[in-house]
Amino acid sequence: MTESGFTQSTAQEIIAALKDKPGALLPILHGIQDAIGYIPAESVPDIATALSLSRAEVHGVISFYHYFRNTPPGQQTIHLCRAESCQAMGGRDLEEHVKAKLGIDFHETTADGKFSLEPVYCLGNCACSPAMQIGKEIFGRVSADSFDAVINDIEATE
Amino acid sequence: MSITIYVPCDSSAVSLGANRVAAAITQEAAKRGLDINLIRNGSRGMYWLEPLVEVATDKGRVAYGPVQPGDVPGLFDADFAQGGAHALALGLTEEIDYFKKQQRLTFARIGKTDPLSLTDYIDNGGYRGLKNALAMSQEEIVQAVTDSGLRGRGGAAFPTGIKWKTVLNTASLQKYIICNADEGDSGTFSDRMVIEGDPFVLIEGMTIAGLAVDATQGYIYLRIEYPHAFEVLNAAIATAYKEGYLGENIQGSGNTFHLEVRLGAGAYVCGEETSLMESLEGKRGLVRFKPPLPAISGLFGKPTVVNNVISLASVPVILDKGGDYYRDFGMGRSRGTLPVQLAGNIKHPGLVELGFGLTLRELLYEFGGGSASGKPIKAVQVGGPLGAYLPESQFDTPLDYEAFAAIWAVVGHGGIVVFDDTVNMAEMARYSMEFCKEESCGKCTPCRIGSTRGVEVMDDIINSRNLDKNIPLLRDLCDTLLNGSLCALGGMTPYPVLSALNHFPEDFGIDAKATAA
Numbered sequence: 231m232t233e234s235g236f237t238q239s240t241a242q243e244i245i246a247a248l249k250d251k252p253g254a255l256l257p258i259l260h261g262i263q264d265a266i267g268y269i270p271a272e273s274v275p276d277i278a279t280a281l282s283l284s285r286a287e288v289h290g291v292i293s294f295y296h297y298f299r300n301t302p303p304g305q306q307t308i309h310l311c312r313a314e315s316c317q318a319m320g321g322r323d324l325e326e327h328v329k330a331k332l333g334i335d336f337h338e339t340t341a342d343g344k345f346s347l348e349p350v351y352c353l354g355n356c357a358c359s360p361a362m363q364i365g366k367e368i369f370g371r372v373s374a375d376s377f378d379a380v381i382n383d384i385e386a387t388e
Numbered sequence: 389m390s391i392t393i394y395v396p397c398d399s400s401a402v403s404l405g406a407n408r409v410a411a412a413i414t415q416e417a418a419k420r421g422l423d424i425n426l427i428r429n430g431s432r433g434m435y436w437l438e439p440l441v442e443v444a445t446d447k448g449r450v451a452y453g454p455v456q457p458g459d460v461p462g463l464f465d466a467d468f469a470q471g472g473a474h475a476l477a478l479g480l481t482e483e484i485d486y487f488k489k490q491q492r493l494t495f496a497r498i499g500k501t502d503p504l505s506l507t508d509y510i511d512n513g514g515y516r517g518l519k520n521a522l523a524m525s526q527e528e529i530v531q532a533v534t535d536s537g538l539r540g541r542g543g544a545a546f547p548t549g550i551k552w553k554t555v556l557n558t559a560s561l562q563k564y565i566i567c568n569a570d571e572g573d574s575g576t577f578s579d580r581m582v583i584e585g586d587p588f589v590l591i592e593g594m595t596i597a598g599l600a601v602d603a604t605q606g607y608i609y610l611r612i613e614y615p616h617a618f619e620v621l622n623a624a625i626a627t628a629y630k631e632g633y634l635g636e637n638i639q640g641s642g643n644t645f646h647l648e649v650r651l652g653a654g655a656y657v658c659g660e661e662t663s664l665m666e667s668l669e670g671k672r673g674l675v676r677f678k679p680p681l682p683a684i685s686g687l688f689g690k691p692t693v694v695n696n697v698i699s700l701a702s703v704p705v706i707l708d709k710g711g712d713y714y715r716d717f718g719m720g721r722s723r724g725t726l727p728v729q730l731a732g733n734i735k736h737p738g739l740v741e742l743g744f745g746l747t748l749r750e751l752l753y754e755f756g757g758g759s760a761s762g763k764p765i766k767a768v769q770v771g772g773p774l775g776a777y778l779p780e781s782q783f784d785t786p787l788d789y790e791a792f793a794a795i796w797a798v799v800g801h802g803g804i805v806v807f808d809d810t811v812n813m814a815e816m817a818r819y820s821m822e823f824c825k826e827e828s829c830g831k832c833t834p835c836r837i838g839s840t841r842g843v844e845v846m847d848d849i850i851n852s853r854n855l856d857k858n859i860p861l862l863r864d865l866c867d868t869l870l871n872g873s874l875c876a877l878g879g880m881t882p883y884p885v886l887s888a889l890n891h892f893p894e895d896f897g898i899d900a901k902a903t904a905a
Contacts, residue, residue, distance in 0.1 A: 252688065253650075255670030260612075260651055281670070294672040294829075295653035297612050309613075313574030314769055315805045317819070318732035319760070351656060351773075351823065352572055353613050354580040355400050356731035356805070357435035357738055366615045370403035 237266050241273035249280040255291055259298055268299045296348075304339040304346040306384060308332075309363040312349045315356035319371075324360050327374040331381065344385070390423045391469040392444040397503070398431035398584050399616040400577065405456055406439040412457035413441070416464050424469075430585020432499035433739030434486055442481055445471040451481040486736060486755060491717060493725050494702045495741045498585035503620055506627050509588040515633065517707030521596045522641045529600040530556055533703060535711030537723025542568055542659075542696030543771060543800040543876075545722075545789045548703075551693060554683035555601040558691040563603035565594050566668070566687060566694045569610040569617075570652050570659040573772025575731040575803030579697035581739060583610070583617040586701070587624035588633075591647060593700035595638065596707055597693055598645040606647040607687070609664050612654055621649050656773075656827040660875045661694040663829060674831045675875040696801070698727060717743035722788045722799075730756045732805035733765075749783040752806065763808040767892065769816075771800020773823050774880035776887035777813065798883065813892035818846035820884040824869075824877060835878025838869045842885070852897050859898060862889065 244261040248254050258277055262269050269292055278285045292298045310328055311321065329335055332345055339346040355361035358370025362377070369380065395410040396402075410426060417424040432440060437453035441463070450471040452463060459476060466474040478484055492498075501508040509515070521529050534549025555563060567590065571579040582590060594606045610618055625647055628634040636644045650668055652658050658667045662676035665687045686692025702724065706714045715723045722744035728751060730737050735757035752758070752765060759765050767777045776797035778785070785791050792799045807816075821842030828835045842865055848858045866882035873879040889896055 253668050253670040256650065256653060256667060260653070291670070291672055295655050297652075297654035314773060314816070314819070315575045315731040317816075318805055318807045318811065350613060350654070351827070352574045352576075354571060354577040355403050356575045356577055356729065356803070358400050358403055358438075359732060361403065363613070368399050368403040368616075370400060 237270050238272055238276075240265050241270065242276055245273075245276055245280045255281060255283070255288070259292060259295075263298060268302050271300060305344050306364055307346045307348060309348050309350040309353070311351070311353050311355070311359070311361045313352040313356075315352075316360040319359040320373075321360040324372060324374060324377065328362075328377060331374075331378060344388075345381075390425045391417075392425045392427060393469070394427050394429045394442040394444075394449070395439060396431045396499070397428035397616075398438075398581065399614075400435055401431050401438040401440070402616070404435075404438050404454065408457045409439045409441065409455050409460065412460040416460050420464060422464075422469070427502050429501060430498040430503050431581060431739075432481065432487060433495070433581065434484065434736070435738045436736050437478065440478075440481075441468075443469055443471065447471065447480065449481045451478040451484065452476045453478060486738070486740070489755075490741050491725055491743055492741045493705050493714065493717070494582070494589075494698060495586075495727055495739065496705065497589070498581060501586070503585050503587055504623055504627065506588060506631055506633075509586070513708065514588055514704070515592055517704035518592050518596055518599075518633075518639070521599055521707050522639065522643070526556055526600050526602065529596065529707065532707060532711045533600070536702075536706040536714040537711075537718070537721070538699060538702055538706065538714065539722070539789065540696055541698035541702070541726070541801065543573075543798065545799070548695060548699050551683055551695070552597065552600055554681070555603070555691045555693050558684055560691050562605070562688075562690045563601055564687045564690055564692040565597045565601070565603045565606040566661075566664065566692055567594055567606065567608040567697055567700050568659060568661060568664055568694055569608050569614075569697050570664060571614075571697070571801070572611060572656040572659045573774075573801050573803050575769065575805035576729050576772060576801045577731070578727040578729055578739060578802065580614055580617055581727075582697055582701045583614070584620050587621050588628065589701045589704055590621075590697060591624060591628050591634065593703035594647060595634065595645045596703050597695065597700060599643055601691075601693055603693065604644045604646060606645060607668055608647070608649045609652060609658070609668060610649055611652045618649060618651065625649065655829075656823075657829045657875070657877055660877065663875070664694065665692065672829070674829045675877075677874070698801075719743070719745035719786065720788050720790055722790070726787060726799070726802045728787065729801075729803045730806070731803060732768075733759045733761055733808045734806040735760050744788050745786050747784050747786050748778065748804070751787070751804065752783065756806065759806060759808045761808045761810075763810065765806055766809040766811055767807045767813065767816075767888075769805045769807070769884060770803070771798040772803055773820065774798070774876060774883055775800050775803075776883040777816065777891060778887070779891040796883070796887070798880070813888040813895040814846065814850050814897075815895075817885045817888040817896075818843060818850060820881055820888075821846055824881040827877060829877070832872070832874040832878060834869045834872035835874070835881075838865055838873075838878065839881065841865055842869075842881070849896055855897055859889075859896065 440453035466472040539545040663673040824839035
């Protein structure tokens with residue numbers, strides 16, 4: 231089976247399992263993004279048909295929410311907090327360091343496909359600012375050095 | 389004899405290495421042939437001491453912190469299982485000043501118990517509120533909540549009892565309870581602590597709300613940024629179903645209440661209740677016009693209670709001990725307790741639950757210990773990204789909804805973010821506009837376009853271009869946002885912007901005398 235055939239059948243299984251929930255669209259989109267890493271454009275017509283929506287309506291929902299993406303992410307997505315509490319603890323300098331270290335800006339993926347960088351507005355880790363999240367792991371009191379150590383660790387374990 | 393050791397599973401504690409510490413303790417105990425019972429508790433909320441390891445002794449629980457994996461062998465050498473002396477020893481946990489001075493009602497169990505143990509929950513006062521509620525009429529339950537004086541802890545401070553009464557009195561075959569767990573305000577983490585540290589209290593609160601107003605279905609709208617909370621909640625809900633605390637015929641009472649967690653997707657505006665309901669319905673999170681009120685026509689057009697996590701988590705203690713008990717804490721029209729969150733540049737960040745009425749100064753210095761950097765505190769932002777910045781001259785304001793309103797500020801969800809004197813307040817004002825621009829749902833023009841223009845004007849001001857023209861323009865723009873926006877996102881962005889301008893004009897390149905609003 232081709233890769234696109236695989237993602238499409240995965241998406242169809244998720245749609246079939248969730249479509250009868252009240253307000254099913256967000257659960258379906260989460261399900262697809264959890265399984266595939268993003269919401270492929272080819273899954274939009276299937277979602278629209280299952281929920282009796284237009285493709286434009288489905289697209290409108292995907293584009294409204296920061297978290298949903300329609301392109302594949304890097305192997306790891308780094309969510310770096312930009313909110314006030316983190317700024318009060320040096321978050322702005324950390325942001326510059328992170329961008330320089332990875333060589334990318336927010337919403338971009340490194341050329342080797344390893345890391346995507348996304349801003350986040352609060353991880354609820356404000357007592358341990360600055361904060362970031364990689365995958366489901368949360369990091370507190372992040373410094374330029376500790377960020378580099380985490381990234382170097384991830385690169386070393388691959 | 390087995391030794392009981394506690395290491396928090398709270399995600400902030402984990403972000404500082406709590407999982408590695410727990411693994412190191414298990415490993416070291418095995419190496420030494422010691423029998424231990426390792427419990428992953430919630431956090432006590434003293435985050436400068438996390439990871440905070442506790443050991444049960446004859447005298448009570450003794451704390452050590454902050455512990456890193458490398459400290460673990462030394463702790464065993466010091467016989468910490470018996471409360472032995474060590475450089476990281478903090479004495480009895482509940483005698484630590486920061487903790488001892490608090491009035492923990494909503495947070496009574498958090499940090500003490502295993503969050504996922506229903507037995508622990510019930511042994512520590514859990515489900516007594518529901519038991520009482522099952523013996524009361526719906527009107528009596530609503531009256532108890534009204535008597536408690538509880539006001540919405542999400543920020544709007546609307547009386548919870550009145551909201552419930554409206555839903556109770558609106559006839560409908562289907563009604564809903566929604567818990568707003570879209571805690572997006574920077575500097576706030578009390579909802580997260582409740583969900584991760586005591587999920588059953590939220591489940592109990594929502595069940596009581598369902599009983600009170602005749603709603604059989606509840607939804608918890610949780611932000612995607614809280615993956616650990618999502619896991620804990622789902623596990624607790626599964627246990628509650630299994631043990632007859634959710635589902636049909638709850639505890640043999642004949643009452644039904646179903647509960648499901650739904651995840652947000654990174655939109656701040658979905659913390660606004662009507663936008664949240666649109667999102668739950670599977671739509672873009674566009675704010676709705678009010679009226680109709682959600683209590684009359686809410687989720688899927690049905691009468692709906694929408695309450696914040698802390699509001700709902702405060703209901704069990706009110707039903708357990710009575711509305712009067714809760715109302716006796718606090719001041720003025722702000723009754724009960726508020727879990728304050730100290731964050732940002734502060735030496736002792738954490739969770740402080742106290743009756744309303746403490747001043748900011750007491751919180752910042754007596755609890756918080758001043759700034760983390762040791763530099764003077766220049767400003768604090770209270771109530772999230774839409775809250776005003778307060779200068780030192782306003783630090784004697786008591787934490788009270790009306791006292792804050794009187795100085796054109798908000799208590800909001802009780803988050804306090806501290807900034808030292810290195811902060812540039814014009815940059816913070818620009819950030820507020822930028823945040824509004826990023827998060828605007830786009831439905832109303834003042835918020836959608838005003839925030840974009842706001843960023844441009846702030847850029848001009850920061851670069852000292854045409855200040856004579858741009859400062860009045862900024863005020864004019866804020867006036868439009870304040871009075872013309874559909875919801876609090878556009879309507880309150882002027883709070884941080886104008887408070888920064890009024891209190892710190894020098895950062896905007898203008899003379900203090902020129903700022904009379």
